[in-house]
Each structure stands twice: as structure tokens, then as C-alpha cells.
Amino acid sequence: xxxxxxxxxxxxxxxxxxxxxxxxxxxxxxxxxxxxxxxxxxxxxxxxxxxxxxxxxxxxxxxxxxxxxxxxxxxxxxxxxxxxxxxxxxxxxxxxxxxxxxxxxxxxxxxxxxxxxxxxxxxxxxxxxxxxxxxxxxxxxxxxxxxxxxxxxxxxxxxxx
Amino acid sequence: xxxxxxxxxxxxxxxxxxxxxxxxxxxxxxxxxxxxxxxxxxxxxxxxxxxxxxxxxxxxxxxxxxxxxxxxxxxxxxxxxxxxxxxxxxxxxxxxxxxxxxxxxxxxxxxxxxxxxxxxxxxxxxxxxxxxxxxxxxxxxxxxxxxxxxxxxxxxxxxxxxxxxxxxxxxxxxxxxxxxxxxxxxxxxxxxxxxxxxxxxxxxxxxxxxxxxxxxxxxxxxxxxxxxxxxxxxxxxxxxxxxxxxxxxxxxxxxxxxxxxxxxxxxxxxxxxxxxxxxxxxxxxxxxxxxxxxxxxxxxxxxxxxxxxxxxxxxxxxxxxxxxxxxxxxxxxxxxxxxxxxxxxxxxxxxxxxxxxxxxxxxxxxxxxxxxxxxxxxxxxxxxxxxxxxxxxxxxxxxxxxxxxxxxxxxxxxxxxxxx
Numbered sequence: 001x002x003x004x005x006x007x008x009x010x011x012x013x014x015x016x017x018x019x020x021x022x023x024x025x026x027x028x029x030x031x032x033x034x035x036x037x038x039x040x041x042x043x044x045x046x047x048x049x050x051x052x053x054x055x056x057x058x059x060x061x062x063x064x065x066x067x068x069x070x071x072x073x074x075x076x077x078x079x080x081x082x083x084x085x086x087x088x089x090x091x092x093x094x095x096x097x098x099x100x101x102x103x104x105x106x107x108x109x110x111x112x113x114x115x116x117x118x119x120x121x122x123x124x125x126x127x128x129x130x131x132x133x134x135x136x137x138x139x140x141x142x143x144x145x146x147x148x149x150x151x152x153x154x155x156x157x158x159x160x161x
Numbered sequence: 162x163x164x165x166x167x168x169x170x171x172x173x174x175x176x177x178x179x180x181x182x183x184x185x186x187x188x189x190x191x192x193x194x195x196x197x198x199x200x201x202x203x204x205x206x207x208x209x210x211x212x213x214x215x216x217x218x219x220x221x222x223x224x225x226x227x228x229x230x231x232x233x234x235x236x237x238x239x240x241x242x243x244x245x246x247x248x249x250x251x252x253x254x255x256x257x258x259x260x261x262x263x264x265x266x267x268x269x270x271x272x273x274x275x276x277x278x279x280x281x282x283x284x285x286x287x288x289x290x291x292x293x294x295x296x297x298x299x300x301x302x303x304x305x306x307x308x309x310x311x312x313x314x315x316x317x318x319x320x321x322x323x324x325x326x327x328x329x330x331x332x333x334x335x336x337x338x339x340x341x342x343x344x345x346x347x348x349x350x351x352x353x354x355x356x357x358x359x360x361x362x363x364x365x366x367x368x369x370x371x372x373x374x375x376x377x378x379x380x381x382x383x384x385x386x387x388x389x390x391x392x393x394x395x396x397x398x399x400x401x402x403x404x405x406x407x408x409x410x411x412x413x414x415x416x417x418x419x420x421x422x423x424x425x426x427x428x429x430x431x432x433x434x435x436x437x438x439x440x441x442x443x444x445x446x447x448x449x450x451x452x453x454x455x456x457x458x459x460x461x462x463x464x465x466x467x468x469x470x471x472x473x474x475x476x477x478x479x480x481x482x483x484x485x486x487x488x489x490x491x492x493x494x495x496x497x498x499x500x501x502x503x504x505x506x507x508x509x510x511x512x513x514x515x516x517x518x519x520x521x522x523x524x525x526x527x528x529x530x531x532x533x534x535x536x537x538x539x540x541x542x543x544x545x546x547x548x549x550x551x552x553x554x555x556x557x558x559x560x561x562x563x564x565x566x567x568x569x570x571x572x573x574x575x576x577x578x579x580x581x
Contacts, residue, residue: 090298144314
């Protein structure tokens with residue numbers, strides 16, 4: 001699985017209320033949720049997201065609620081992958097279950113600036129920042145998690161079986 | 162040697178080897194969901210092609226976040242959940258007639274027991290750790306898989322032990338212990354880990370305070386917040402569970418990743434400043450005047466009878482400042498009734514507070530006390546994220562129920578001893 005996009009950065013402790021505020025929890029469609037993704041972080045932030053975005057975050061991205069609406073909105077906004085220094089546990093799990101690649105790679109976060117062209121190779125565990133000509137390796141996923149991700153989430157994974 | 166968390170996983174493991182960091186598949190004893198997370202789970206349940214739930218007795222649905230409904234959409238969601246519960250013969254649907262906030266309700270209704278493995282599509286599912294169950298929050302997809310198969314994959318967590326010793330001062334409660342701990346280790350201080358709360362102070366805590374502590378383990382990123390079974394657990398369960406359950410304890414020389422010791426003897430009530438539960442300060446260290454517009458006492462964290470008694474102790478004979486809206490939300494129907502019978506409602510009403518039916522309401526910014534731009538609230542709830550109670554330009558301070566009540570009287574954040 002190979003991804004390519006442009007870097008966009010957010011800060012530390014971005015909680016699920018910032019990713020998708022409570023007023024949108026009645027929405028269950030991923031694309032519609034995507035229109036409000038990170039609106040609680042900055043009002044106009046959803047406009048910056050498209051299917052070329054690779055989102056970079058500092059520590060503890062997705063802390064707080066178990067609302068799957070959060071990673072669902074990130075996916076619905078078109079975001080290719082989230083690369084963070086660390087993730088909150090439930091968000092990480094929900095993202096994998098929905099087939100949204102989430103990668104812990106602190107060095108890649110520090111190096112990336114907004115607009116940098118980034119490629120990600122999931123199987124090989126490599127993030128390449130084309131703009132900076134810098135390569136960062138991350139620990140490959142355990143087999144089961146990789147299989148879920150490759151199947152575009154748990155639904156696909158179960159169907160394949 | 163194994164910890165309490167590892168022993169519970171060992172007892173439920175059906176694939177893999179139980180050791181911290183390993184991925185295993187485990188058998189579930191209970192799958193819970195609430196009205197915000199169930200609708201997505203039902204979509205997934207259909208997508209995954211399930212035609213029945215693994216055990217009709219072991220799936221619990223709670224309508225609490227959006228009850229009473231706040232929009233046409235939430236009314237539609239509730240009806241969809243009710244229809245599903247009927248069609249699939251879900252035995253435990255908590256609706257208005259038997260309502261309550263999930264994490265106060267499930268233990269009260271006898272769904273939780275020691276040694277159990279529970280998943281809940283709500284992050285505060287870790288509350289049940291106070292009864293020695295391994296209970297953890299998951300999302301809607303995991304809930305659907307759990308409902309359909311009765312199994313789920315887990316990464317076995319490392320455990321961190323927290324020992325609390327000394328004498329707990331007056332006005333300091335379980336809420337303050339957990340806020341202090343989160344302030345110490347940070348909002349990601351226990352990410353992926355099981356926290357185990359221990360020591361003399363925990364032994365002497367009421368079950369209500371223990372639930373409060375386990376409830377907020379997630380605010381340090383933890384997967385579970387466990388408390389060892391003792392006579393208080395036994396006493397709490399004796400009229401709720403009528404079958405034998407297995408009780409586990411961490412071995413004397415269990416392999417904890419870390420052991421953290423606190424002496425609580427000089428601890429003061431703790432206040433978490435916006436916008437994270439980790440921004441805690443001792444109330445005596447606050448050197449500014451913080452005026453408030455709203456005060457909330459309720460939620461799965463601090464909406465139990467003991468919490469309402471603490472609020473009443475402060476409010477008795479006092480008046481809430483006219484510019485402040487004090488909203489009191491008993492967490493379940495049973496608690497509501499008990500509070501009414503004990504005369505607490507009379508004290509609340511005479512003080513000028515408002516009493517709501519059980520609901521999550523304002524705690525997640527849903528309804529019943531949503532904040533406008535520039536407004537400030539002090540609450541007994543669990544999160545003070547930006548925009549958590551409404552406008553992103555509002556501010557929320559977290560505290561124990563005594564401090565919230567006292568602050569409602571003064572119109573600014575103060576120590577309860579200034580009022581009582």
C-alpha cells in the first residue's frame with residue numbers, strides 16, 4: 001500500500017471533540033462528517049483537508065471519546081494517513097478498524113512542514129519526505145493489524161474470511 | 162508474575178499468549194453501547210452480515226447521551242435502536258422508564274462483577290475497573306464485531322501501580338486523587354496501559370469514589386483503571402450479583418512497568434484548568450479570581466448519591482449566586498429517588514439549583530446546559546476539552562462536587578470551607 005500527499009500539521013493532545021464536535025454526532029455518513037473534520041480545532045480547518053492530505057500531529061492525537069465519528073470524519077475528509085508522535089489508544093484502534101492508516105513516527109513529524117510532499121509505504125514501513133529528501137522508518141504493523149488495514153478495515157477483513 | 166489485568170486476560174484468552182505487548186483474541190462477557198455510538202455499530206453489524214447477537218443477555222444498550230432527545234435526528238436514532246433491540250431480542254435496553262447514565266447504571270443494575278471482560282462503545286467504560294472487572298472503551302466497529310461474535314482482539318497492556326498512602330484530608334475525594342494523578346503523569350501518561358489503584362487510601366474509599374477514579378483512567382490515556390476486590394466490593398455486590406464469580410489479584414511480586422507512590426496527607430482539592438484534565442492545580446495555588454456562569458454536578462464521574470450528598474452538605478442554608486446556573490443531574494433513576502427521599506432535592510431547590518432527569522446532557526455538550534461564547538463553567542464531570550460543553554470560546558474547570566457547589570454559591574471558584 002503506497003500513499004502520496006501533502007503535509008498538514010496540528011498540535012499536541014488534539015482530542016476527539018476538536019476532531020468532531022458533539023453537534024455533529026447525529027451524522028453517520030463519512031463524507032458529511034468529513035466536512036466538519038477538525039472544525040473544533042480551527043473553524044476553517046476542514047477547508048484545508050482533501051484527498052491529498054497527509055496529516056501530521058504531535059503527541060496523543062485523538063484522545064478523549066470513543067466516538068468512531070472522529071476517525072470516520074478524518075477518512076471522509078479524504079485524509080490519506082495520520083502520522084503522529086503518538087496516538088490515543090481508542091482512536092488508533094478505531095482508525096485501523098476503518099482502514100485509515102495511523103502511523104507513529106516522531107522524527108517524521110518533527111521534519112515535516114506544511115506543504116511538504118510525502119510518500120508512505122505501509123508494507124515496508126517507510127515515510128519519505130520528498131521535499132526534504134528525508135527517509136524515516138517506522139515499525140511495521142503486526143500481521144493482524146496490517147491485514148485489517150489492507151482490507152480497508154474490519155468489514156473488508158471479515159468478508160475476505 | 163502476572164498482574165490483575167493479565168490474569169483476567171488469561172482467563173478469557175482463546176488465541177495467542179497473554180504477555181504484555183502481545184496480541185490475543187479473547188472471549189467477551191459483556192458488550193455495551195450508548196445512543197451516540199450504537200447507530201454506527203448497527204450499520205457495521207449489517208455490513209458485516211451478522212444475523213444475530215452472540216448472547217442476548219450479554220449485550221446492553223443504554224440511551225443516555227441524547228435522552229431526553231434534543232433533535233429530530235436523535236429521536237430517529239433512538240427509534241432505530243429500539244427497533245433493533247426488539248428485532249434481535251436484546252434483553253437489556255435502558256430507555257426512559259429504567260434510565261440512567263451507563264457507567265453509574267450498569268454496576269447498579271448488577272451487570273458488572275469481578276474478573277469480567279467488558280467492552281463498551283464509550284470511553285468511560287473503564288469505570289467498571291472499580292469492581293475488579295477489566296473493562297475498556299472501544300469504537301462502534303469493535304462493538305459490532307463484539308455483538309456478532311462475542312470475541313475481540315486485544316493488545317495485552319503493561320500495568321502501572323499507583324499507591325496512595327496517608328490520611329485523606331476533609332474536602333478531598335476520589336475526584337481529587339485522580340485529577341492529581343493525571344496532572345502528575347499527563348493526559349498520555351498511561352496510554353495503552355492498565356492503571357491499578359492501590360494502597361491504604363483506596364481501601365478506605367467509598368465505592369462511589371472508587372468508580373470516580375476508575376472512570377477517569379481514560380483521561381490519562383489508560384486502557385483500564387483497576388481496583389482490587391475487597392470487603393467493600395463484596396458489600397456493594399451482595400444484593401446485585403447472585404452467582405459465583407472469580408476474584409483475581411496481582412501477585413505480590415507482579416511485573417508492574419512502574420510503581421508510583423503518593424502521600425495524600427497534605428493534598429488539597431484539585432482543579433483542572435482548560436483545556437485538559439492534566440492542567441491541574443491545588444485550589445490553594447490559584448491566585449486569580451475565576452468567575453463562573455454555570456456549575457454542573459452530575460455525569461458518570463460524579464453523579465452518584467454520595468456526590469449529591471456532598472453537594473447538599475455545602476448548599477444547605479446557602480443560596481446559589483443569582484448570576485450562576487447550578488444544574489444537578491442525578492445519574493440514575495434509583496439515585497434520583499434516593500436523593501428525593503433523603504430530602505436532598507429540597508436543599509437543592511431552596512438553594513436555587515435546577516434538577517434534571519438522569520442524562521449525560523451538558524457533559525459532552527449535548528443539551529441541558531450548553532455553554533455560549535465567553536462563558537465559564539465549573540463541573541464535576543470528566544473532560545474540559547476546548548468546546549466540550551458547547552462553544553469553543555467557553556471554558557470548563559473540573560472539580561469535585563463540594564467545590565462545584567461552593568463555587569456556585571460564591572459565583573467564583575472557591576474552597577468549600579469558605580461556605581460551610
